[in-house]
Amino acid sequence: MTDEQIRQHHNNIDENIRKFGYNSTFVFTDDGPSFCYSTGVYRNFAIPEIFISSLPKNLSHELIENYVNKFKNRKCIPLNEKMHDITDRFPIYLIEVSKEKLAEYTLSSARFYGNEKFEYVQLIYPDAKGYFPNDIGYDYDQMIMGEFEN
Structure with missing residues (x-):
């Protein structure tokens, strides 16, 4: 990417926020x-940012939107609990993950927050057969960045 493309990319992120x-x-x-x-979620809605691995683009964006809409007016996020209301496609879990473990992945957040405090959760979802990581028979290439126990 050229310097101009990088600048424009950062401007687009800032405008969306x-x-x-x-x-x-x-x-x-x-x-x-x-x-x-x-x-931007942490600063604007006081809930952790969210990270999703290995799902298609449109579904990932939909899940982020649903997460923000569901939790933006709440004081706490349920961690390590199976939830059925983020999407009607499958249940999910939210797990805590340190921003340090995501540092090489979440570059836009690092630029946006600088030295400010912010947090992340990761959305964990089942494979096509409904198995979650740690279930016998689980078969999907999902990066798990935090501690997951179901």
Whole structure:
């Protein structure tokens, strides 16, 4: 990317945060699972940013939007609990994950927050058969960045 493209990319992120309260960034990789994450959620809604691994772009953006809409007026996020109301497609878990473990993935958030405090959760979802990581028979290429116990 050129310096101008990088500047424009940062401007687009900042504009989305001004308009919607957050930006969601999808990163496609050739050598590993793709991922998506939010930026601005912690500052604007006082809930952790969210990280999602290995789901398609549109579904990832939908899940981030649903997460923000569900929790933006709440004081706490239920961690390590199976939830059925973030999407009607499958249940999910939210787990705590340190921003340090995500540092090489969530570059837009690092730029946006600088030295400010912010937090992340990761959305964990089942494979096509409904198995979660740690279930016998689980079969999906999902990066798990925090401690997951179901």
